[in-house]
Amino acid sequence: MNEDVKRPLPRSPEDRLLPRDTRRSLPIALLRAREAVMSRFRPMLAEHGVTEQQWRTLRILYESGPIEASDLAERACVLPPSLTRIIKALDDRGLLTRERHETDGRRVLVEITPQGKALIAAVTPESVAIYSEMEARFGKDQVEALLDQLEKLTRAL
Amino acid sequence: MNEDVKRPLPRSPEDRLLPRDTRRSLPIALLRAREAVMSRFRPMLAEHGVTEQQWRTLRILYESGPIEASDLAERACVLPPSLTRIIKALDDRGLLTRERHETDGRRVLVEITPQGKALIAAVTPESVAIYSEMEARFGKDQVEALLDQLEKLTRAL
DNA sequence: GCGATATAATTAACTTGTTAATGAGAATGA
DNA sequence: TCATTCTCATTAACAAGTTAATTATATCGC
Secondary structure: OOHHHHOOOOOOOOOOOOOOOHHHOHHHHHHHHHHHHHHHHHHHHHHOOOOHHHHHHHHHHHHHOOEEHHHHHHHHOOOHHHHHHHHHHHHHOOOEEEEEOOOOOOOEEEEEOHHHHHHHHHHHHHHHHHHHHHHHHHOHHHHHHHHHHHHHHHHHO | OOHHHHOOOOOOHHHOOOOOOHHHOHHHHHHHHHHHHHHHHHHHHHHOOOOHHHHHHHHHHHHHOOEEHHHHHHHHOOOHHHHHHHHHHHHHOOOEEEEEOOOOOOOEEEEEOHHHHHHHHHHHHHHHHHHHHHHHHHOHHHHHHHHHHHHHHHHHO
């Protein structure tokens, strides 16, 4: 009867019947933060004719050297079907090469071309500028701390 | 000549010509973390026949009451074209209602239906369980701290 | 009131995300 | 050897992300 008096917090974590407040939801918070960050980069990338995912793919390719498609997908955070399409699009533009593995016919080896490197060289200064401006706003140490926390979370799950 | 000795870090932030290491990139780290989190929720949502975005939309609708489409898009982190499609899909399933604003014919008012609330009631226990398990793995206080940092970053940009 | 401008939602066109199914090649075991 | 099984990439089908254009309605200025 006076149950309410004894439990002034009707939505404690253990007996909640309602969903978590969307303002304190990890998936939504991560989405918002990502959108806040990417909205700075997207217009610039668009001017260079690459999507966000294509840019990720090229960067991984650039820093890894020749790499198998499955590894590339993993590192670029792109699903295999998407990567197939992205590779095709970038190959058509001459930004990468795609060839079969010598001994294992199932695998595909991908490598960035000089044109691909040139695109990276063209985009990088603007990208670095945007990143620096973000670090200035949010605090460089804050960014580093956040990166550490995100990495920890990713590994914990 | 001995410039190298005085600057042992060839890629300091100020004079970098190469892109940031993708392992320390905020956009990619946010993406990875989000994927790590969502991979836990997606299969469960799929069993209930809703996508991640539809679930976000319904939750906002549930906690906001009748709301204009533009506000809904903002709060659910969904772009207007996507929201149009989502509203149509959920309307077809009777999970929400969609009607024109009384005085402003441009606006659209959306409201959750009892069936929509029933779906929320059905999904919520599983959702809460998954969230709790994540908090247990990562640490509840760590989650809270991360949420705070993400919110700060979002507002700072 | 009327034309110009602004805003909300939608549509269009394309890329990507997502899951399931398919195809092709490799590895395994009888 | 050959059938089974497994793995990697691709295709298929549909939902959603993204930008630009379009439509419909409001608002503003004259």
